[in-house]
Amino acid sequence: MDAIRIYGGNCLKGQTKIQGSKNASLPVLAATLLINGTCEIENCPYISDVFHMLRLLESLGCKVTREENLVRVDTSQLSECDMPADSVGVMRSSIMLLGALLARMGSVSMEYPGGCVIGKRPIDLHLRALRRMGVEIVENEEGFCAQAANLRGVSHELPFVSVGVTENLILAAVLAQGRTVIHPAAREPEIQILCEFLQSAGAGITGIGTDRLVIEGVQRLHPVRFHVPADRIVAGTYLTACMCTGGRVFLQDAPCQHMQSVLACAESMGTRIVCEKDGILVSGRACKCLDNGLVTACYPGFPTDLQSLFMVAMALSGHSGWIEETVFENRFRIVPELCRMGADITVQGARAYVHPTGGLHGAIVEAKELRGGAALVVAALAAKGTSIVTNRHYIDRGYEDITLNLRELGADIELA
Numbered sequence: 096m097d098a099i100r101i102y103g104g105n106c107l108k109g110q111t112k113i114q115g116s117k118n119a120s121l122p123v124l125a126a127t128l129l130i131n132g133t134c135e136i137e138n139c140p141y142i143s144d145v146f147h148m149l150r151l152l153e154s155l156g157c158k159v160t161r162e163e164n165l166v167r168v169d170t171s172q173l174s175e176c177d178m179p180a181d182s183v184g185v186m187r188s189s190i191m192l193l194g195a196l197l198a199r200m201g202s203v204s205m206e207y208p209g210g211c212v213i214g215k216r217p218i219d220l221h222l223r224a225l226r227r228m229g230v231e232i233v234e235n236e237e238g239f240c241a242q243a244a245n246l247r248g249v250s251h252e253l254p255f256v257s258v259g260v261t262e263n264l265i266l267a268a269v270l271a272q273g274r275t276v277i278h279p280a281a282r283e284p285e286i287q288i289l290c291e292f293l294q295s296a297g298a299g300i301t302g303i304g305t306d307r308l309v310i311e312g313v314q315r316l317h318p319v320r321f322h323v324p325a326d327r328i329v330a331g332t333y334l335t336a337c338m339c340t341g342g343r344v345f346l347q348d349a350p351c352q353h354m355q356s357v358l359a360c361a362e363s364m365g366t367r368i369v370c371e372k373d374g375i376l377v378s379g380r381a382c383k384c385l386d387n388g389l390v391t392a393c394y395p396g397f398p399t400d401l402q403s404l405f406m407v408a409m410a411l412s413g414h415s416g417w418i419e420e421t422v423f424e425n426r427f428r429i430v431p432e433l434c435r436m437g438a439d440i441t442v443q444g445a446r447a448y449v450h451p452t453g454g455l456h457g458a459i460v461e462a463k464e465l466r467g468g469a470a471l472v473v474a475a476l477a478a479k480g481t482s483i484v485t486n487r488h489y490i491d492r493g494y495e496d497i498t499l500n501l502r503e504l505g506a507d508i509e510l511a
């Protein structure tokens with residue numbers, strides 16, 4: 096069955112290693128298209144979103160080999176610039192291939208991308224910004240054809256911050272003619288990681304880590320070997336598992352420097368955090384009220400991807416609290432499921448109000464998207480009795496083996 100069974104109530108203790116970052120490996124894999132030759136990507140997570148990306152690269156003519164978490168992508172025989180609809184349809188980050196393919200092949204046709212069902216997730220801004228760089232785009236009901244004889248650098252003043260648009264423009268700009276400025280650029284760590292990968296391959300990028308990226312186009316990039324850092328959202332998932340159940344866990348490789356807003360929130364809720372050289376030590380249950388609520392924002396603000404996990408921690412804290420979602424408009428899909436487990440949460444517009452209850456109980460609940468699914472697993476760890484979380488495939492999009500990692504931390508959990 097496509098589900099996870101959890102016997103709740105164990106206090107977590109132990110150590111687990113945090114996998115490589117999903118949201119960093121996807122654009123880095125897309126970026127290999129810009130490099131003629133073989134790139135080696137280390138610490139690439141074993142998750143279905145990465146498999147889809149590798150399949151897309153193969154369908155374009157790349158030779159892909161994989162030895163555990165080392166992926167080699169040889170792009171010297173690129174042949175196709177039409178992407179298979181079934182993979183594009185399931186993964187939003189397939190849009191990332193657009194900028195890279197235009198730079199390498201000059202044309203591409205694809206269907207509109209998919210991804211988690213967390214709001215409208217349009218691609219209007221991607222297309223508008225690429226048009227300004229000389230791309231001709233013809234849209235139809237299912238998708239679009241894009242062509243660029245010569246990509247040219249321009250100054251982009253974007254109407255809002257977008258991770259995907261920033262990544263796509265970086266990929267279109269590194270081999271374009273002249274200078275591209277992206278402002279305001281997203282500052283998420285995954286953007287910095289993409290820029291560092293491209294820089295190591297010879298790209299001219301300055302302003303990394305700021306909201307103004309300046310890219311001087313170069314003639315060509317050279318193959319590199321690159322290590323993908325650990326996933327801050329996966330680390331945040333196991334952090335909240337400890338916040339909800341109590342205990343003491345060490346998250347090996349967790350990127351403390353990229354988790355400041357999350358760690359500050361966990362500390363305000365009463366959990367003890369110690370950042371060490373090689374990971375984060377987490378101890379104690381979250382049992383305090385978050386006085387000023389929790390508002391999601393672009394980096395360095397609180398990440399929308401951990402919002403539903405902190406909602407669970409809030410529901411178990413014994414206090415009232417509220418969460419405001421400012422990035423995606425449909426990210427409270429977990430609320431009815433949590434209420435079936437005994438939570439008391441009401442949603443008004445972009446705010447969810449969490450009221451204290453006597454704790455959660457086991458239930459059969461349905462994952463409706465990736466992070467919400469992981470949050471239901473975490474809720475079940477702290478609930479009384481047995482739970483089943485269905486639609487495990489959503490969780491597999493982003494977690495290598497959530498049951499194994501949680502078992503290492505002492506949870507009673509298995510595939511069902």
Ligand code: UD1
Nearest residue numbers: 118188216217218219220221257258259260399400422423
């Ligand atoms: C990326 C992450 C996702 C994370 C999100 C915000 C990956 C693979 N995914 O998603 O996990 O939750 O950043 O940190 O890295 N928008 C438009 N038009 C566009 C593009 C975006 O209106 O053309 C809107 C979106 O609907 C959303 C907002 O902009 O409301 C921000 O989205 P964006 O930052 O682009 O998120 P993604 O890149 O899709």
